Amino acid sequence: MPVERLLKDDATEEKGERARMASFVGAMAIADLVKTTLGPKGMDKILQSTGRGRNITVTNDGATILKSLHIDNPAAKVLVDISKVQDDEVGDGTTSVVVLAGELLREAEKLVAMKIHPMTIIAGYRMAVECARDALLRKAMDNKQDSEKFRSDLMNIAMTTLSSKILSQDKEYFAKLAVDAVLRLKGSTNLEAIQILKKPGGSLGDSFLDEGFILDKKIGVGQPKRIENAKILVANTAMDTDKVKIYGARVRVDSMSKVAEIEAAEKQKMREKVQKIIAHGINCFINRQLIYNFPEELFADAGILAIEHADFEGIERLALVTGGEIASTFDNPESVKLGHCKLIEEIMIGEDKLIKFSGVEMGQACTIVLRGASAHVLDEAERSLHDALCVLTQTVADSRVLLGGGWPEMLMAKEVDELARKTPGKRSHAIDAFSRALQAIPTIIADNAGLDSAELVSQLRAEHHKEGSNAGIDVITGGVGDMQKLGISESFKVKQAVLLSATEAAEMILRVDEIITCAPRRREDRM
C-alpha cells in the first residue's frame, strides 16, 4: 500500500542511485564551470549581478565566481562552501580545491558504475590522501633560516600566484610590492595593516607601495596643508553637538533669552572641549565622527589640522601606525598616548587629494595604491593582490614551500600510484582513481594554455619517475621544464589545504545516498 503524503507538499525525495547521480552531476558541473580559470593561461568570467544596476564583475578568482552564483543543487553548495573556506583560511587555491573535488567525484562515478561501494571508495581515498600528504611533507622545502633565500621563495610564490591573474603583465613589480608589504608586517597575519587604495586612472604599472599611510580624506579649509613632526590625536568622539547622554533629558525653557543662554552654554561647552583637545599639545586631530564647522574653525585658528569622518578601519589603522591610542575623553592630557609621524602632507593621486602620513613610528603598516584603467580592472587587481598577500602571510607563518606548475600533483600521483600497486582488494581501484584525479590538474592547466595535455602529462610522468625530479609544465614555452630554475613555487600550506578539503568534500558527497529537499519557504512575492 503506497504511503500518501509522508512529506510536505512540495518536498522531494531522491534515493540511492538517483540521489548519487544528482549530487555527482551537480558537483561536476560546478567544477567544470571554474575549470577554465585554472592556471596561468586560464580565462576570466563575467558575472552580472541580478540586483539593481546589473553590476558587472570580471574575475578569475574561483571563490568570487562561486560566491556570486545562485545554486540549487545541494552537492554543488558543498563545493561552493569549501571554496569559500579556502578563501577565508589561506586565501588562494580557491579554484584548485573545487576542481580537485570535482575530479575526485568524476573518478568516483566511474567506480560506482563498476559496482564498487561508495564506502570502499572512501576507504581508498583516505589511504591515498594520507600517502599524498606524506609525499608533500617529505618534499617540502624550508628556507626560513636563510633570509635571502626565503625572500626569493616569497617572490617566486607571489609571482606564481599573480601569474594566473590580471596582474600577470606586471607580476614582477606587484610581487615585489606584495613581498615588501608582507615583510613589513614582521610575521603577523593581520592583513588589515596593509591598506589597498584604488584610484582609477593611469595604468597598472603606476601602482606603488607607500611606506606611510594614506588616508582618503581632505584637509579642512584654512588649515595647514603640510605638518612636519606631527603629533596626532586619534579620537572617536562627537564633535557636532555633544549630546547629553542621560536618558530622558530635554531642554525646556520659557523665554527666548534662555534659549540664547543655553545655546551659548552649548557653544562654550564645545569650545572647552576643543580647548582640552588642543591642550594635548597636538597639531593634528583626526576624528571618526563628524566635526562641525564651529569646532573646525577653532582648530583652524589654533593651526591644527582636523580631519573628520575617517572611517572606523581608517582610525584603527591610523592608531596602529602612528602608535597613538583612540581617545574619547580628553580630561587628562598627560596620560593619553599621542601618535607621531614625521610628515603629514596633502598629495594628489590622479585628480583626488589625499592625506599622506609618512615617517610613521611603527613601520608595520603600509598602503598599496593601485592604479588602473577602469573600476573592473582595479577590483580584479585588488582581489589578485589580496590572494597574493594572503599566500605570502601564510608562507611567512609556515615557511615550507613546494614547486609549482603541476609538480606537487605529479609527485603525489606517483606516490599514490605506488601505494595502489601495493594495496590488495577493491580499495586499490579507488587509490588508483585518486592518482588519476591528481593528474587531472596538470592536464587542465595544459589544456587551458592550449597545449597538448596528453603528451605533456605523460612526459611529466616519465620525468617524475627519476629521483628528485623538478619537472613541471612550463606554460610559457609549452614544454616540460625545471620548476626550480623557472622559479615557480607554491606555498605548502595552500597545497595541503587544497588536498585535504577537496578530499573531505568529495567524501561527504560520496556518503550521501538520499536527498530530501524540503518545500521552499513561501515568500511574500511582491513581483
Place this chain on the structure above:
Amino acid sequence: MALAFDEYGRPFIILKEQDRKSRLRGLDAQKANIAAGRAVARILRTSLGPKGMDKMLQSPDGDVIITNDGATILEQMDVDNQIAKLMVELSQSQDYEIGDGTTGVVVMAGSLLEQAEKLLERGIHPLRVAEGYEVASRIAFDHLEKISQKFEFSPDNIEPLVQTCMTTLSSKIVNRCKLALAEIAVKAVLAVADLERKDVNLDLIKVEGKVGGKLEDTELIYGIVVDKDMSHPQMPKRIEDAKIAILTCPFEPPKPKTKHKVDIDSVEKFQTLRDQERKYFDDMVQKCKDVGATLVICQWGFDDEANHLLMHRNLPAVRWVGGVELELIAIATGGRIVPRFQELSSEKLGRAGIVREKSFGTTKDRMLYIEQCANSRAVTIFIRGGNKMMIEETKRSLHDALCVARNLIRNNSIVYGGGSAEISCSVAVEAAADRHPGVEQYAIRSFAEALDAIPLALAENSGLPPIDTLTAVKAQQIKENNPFCGIDCNDVGTNDMKEQNVFETLIGKQQQILLATQVVKMILKIDDVISPSEY
C-alpha cells in the same frame, strides 16, 4: 464516508463539515499507519552502522545539511504525515533521554510495525498484538540486564570509556579521527562529571566550532572560548592572572525603567548635568578598577567614552557577551554575575590563569580564550573542519559521544554492539514465546523476528549477505552460548564483539526497546483516522 440517519431517514451530521474530511477506519487505517511508519524507518535504515550512508537535506531556506544522525534527519525532514510525526518524536525522545541510538530506535519500530502487519492480516486483534509486544519487550529488557557487563573505569583509566565512545563515532563521517575525538569527549565529560553523585551536567561542556583548519586540530580547552574580541583594538591581547568582573549592566548612562524627564531650563542645570554625566562614566570605570578587576566582561555595549576610559585606565573589556556564555564564564572562573556597579566587590570577581585573544585565518576572526580557571568544571570543545557542514556534523557526532560517556558514568553497565545484543534478545524472546499460552505467543515470536532487523540492516549496509550472515551468527551464539557474537561490519575477521571492542550502553539499548515498543503499541491502537481532505 459513513453517514448516520435518524429514525425518519434524514442524514445526520456527526462531524463538522463531514464531506470535506477523509476518513480511514478499521484495518485500512492500521495498514495506512503502519505503511507510514515503515516508510520513515526505511529512510533511516541505510544510515545504520559503521558503513551507513549519509543523507543530504535541504532546508526550506536552501541550506544544506549532510548527516548520519537519525534524530537530525527526521527533525529536518519536514514530515507531514501524523504517524510519521510520531516516529520523529520517537527518535527525538531517544535523543533527549540517551543521546545516541536515534537511528536504531526508528529502525526497530519500523520492523515491529512490519511484523504487526502480518499478524493483523491473520486476523489477530491489534490489542493482542500490542500486549504480546509488551510481554516480549519485558523479556528482552530483562535479558539485556542479564547479558550486560559491569565495566570498571576511573579517572586514571579512561580507556574503556574511550572505546565505547569510539563505537558511537565510528558510524559518523568523523570516524577518520575517532580516537582523538573519543578521547576529547571522555576527557570533557570527566572534567565536568561529579563522580560521587554519578551525575554529569552536559551544559558545562560548550561545543564551539570554527570553519577552517583540519578536523585533527579539534581540541579540548579547559576553560571557555568566546567568539568575541576586546572592545578596543588597542587593549592588551593577553592577560595573565586575570581577575574578571562579570557584569550585566551596560557602561552607558542610566536608563531608569520608570518614565521620566529631566528638564533643563537654565545654563547651570545644563552644566551640572554635563558634569554628572562625566562623573558617572568615571565612577563606573573607577569602581571596576577599585575592586581590583583586570578584565571586564559585559553583557551589554559600551559607550564610546566609557570604552576609552577603560582603555585609558588599562582595563581590558569585552562587550556583547551572550547570557549563556556569561553564565559559563561565571561558573568556570568562580565569579559572580554582577547586575549593578554598586554591588561590585573583590570577592565577586572571577579568576583565570590566562586570557588571550587568538586570531584565525586571513579574515578578521578573533576568539577569546579564558583558560586555567579557578574552577575548571567548565570546558570547551573547539572544533575545526573543512566546511560548515562538516563542523555541524562533528558537533552532532560529539554530542552523541558526550551523551554516551555521560550514560556510562551514570550507569557503567554495557552490552556489546554490532547487533549482538539484539540477536541474543531475539533468541531469548523466541525461547520464551514457546512457553507462553494464547494468541500473544504469535506476537512474541514476531517481536523476536523484528529484533533481527537491526543485525540484518547492519549486515546489509556493510555489504555482507544479510540472511547468511545473520543465521551464521545466530547459530554461533547458540552453539557457543556466547551472547557477544555480532556482525563483523568492519571486516576485522572475528564475530566476537568483545574482541572487537564494540560496546554500547545498557540503558541506551533498553531505552531503545522500550520506546520502540511503546510507539508501536500506540500506532496499533489507532483504528480511525480523520483528516481534512485535500482541497
